[in-house]
Amino acid sequence: MRRNRDADWNAWPVDDYLTENYRGLHPYDIGVIRHHAAVYRRFAPGSLFRTLELGAGPNLYPLMLAGAAARHVDALEPSAANVRYLRGQLTHGIDDSWQPFYELCRSLDPALPESCAEALRRVRIVRGTADDLRPDTYDLASMHFVAESVTEDVDEFTAVCAAFVRAVRPGGTLLAAFMERMPSYRIGTGPVWPACPVDEAALRAVFAPRTTSLRIARLAKDLTLPEYGDTGVLLLTAERPSPAVPPVQASSSR
Numbered sequence: 001m002r003r004n005r006d007a008d009w010n011a012w013p014v015d016d017y018l019t020e021n022y023r024g025l026h027p028y029d030i031g032v033i034r035h036h037a038a039v040y041r042r043f044a045p046g047s048l049f050r051t052l053e054l055g056a057g058p059n060l061y062p063l064m065l066a067g068a069a070a071r072h073v074d075a076l077e078p079s080a081a082n083v084r085y086l087r088g089q090l091t092h093g094i095d096d097s098w099q100p101f102y103e104l105c106r107s108l109d110p111a112l113p114e115s116c117a118e119a120l121r122r123v124r125i126v127r128g129t130a131d132d133l134r135p136d137t138y139d140l141a142s143m144h145f146v147a148e149s150v151t152e153d154v155d156e157f158t159a160v161c162a163a164f165v166r167a168v169r170p171g172g173t174l175l176a177a178f179m180e181r182m183p184s185y186r187i188g189t190g191p192v193w194p195a196c197p198v199d200e201a202a203l204r205a206v207f208a209p210r211t212t213s214l215r216i217a218r219l220a221k222d223l224t225l226p227e228y229g230d231t232g233v234l235l236l237t238a239e240r241p242s243p244a245v246p247p248v249q250a251s252s253s254r
């Protein structure tokens, strides 16, 4: 069984990954963006002080989506290759291929600024892993294709999800996308990356005891992408429970 530390994340194949997944809008992207924009529209512009994108990779659309509701966005990512790509995009401007993603995000959330550069100005790139997350830090946390795509160990998958939940303050919002039933996978002709096939029942087993208002939606398999062995995408929203308020004691007067 391959665990998270067994893969060389610094060598993540950014170009091949972008070519296979994000050089054009695929049905999965459209489905995730539609789903998430409806969540972000519930928040007034600037009403989330700080949000997290865990395991950001080189994917810019989750960072774009946060650009109206959030004042600060932390993109946490361990891979040197991904961090280099993200820094380049934020410093020198985004690749043209991201523009249709931003247009779709903005058409679904008109509170987003006119320019993508303005939306991404809130983003801070932080090098690190789920182990570096501090509890109670964020108003909202999002994660796209991470916990199930970075280990073959179910316990480690659970630990990443648990750290993700704890990273938001009580009452904070969780937003995530998971590849459904995806086994370990290849990008291009590179090495095999470790993954842990999960279905809706597996997500419920991990998130139901840790969250409230848990909802899981599903996107049908995207046949325009390379064959990763998945059967669809699962989209999750939930909240971290607020601590129970102790019952008010009846005061006794003597």
Ligand SMILES: C[S@@+](CC[C@H](N)C(=O)[O-])C[C@H]1O[C@@H](n2cnc3c(N)ncnc32)[C@H](O)[C@@H]1O
Pocket (backbone or CB within 6 Å): 004, 009, 012, 054, 055, 056, 057, 058, 059, 076, 077, 078, 079, 082, 128, 129, 130, 131, 143, 144, 145, 146, 149, 150
């Ligand atoms: C399949 S990629 C997904 C990337 C991106 N979120 C997306 O939507 O395309 C998995 C990402 O998780 C990152 N990763 C690997 N181990 C991690 C860990 N322990 N904590 C957080 N992220 C991790 C990888 O570097 C990679 O960027």
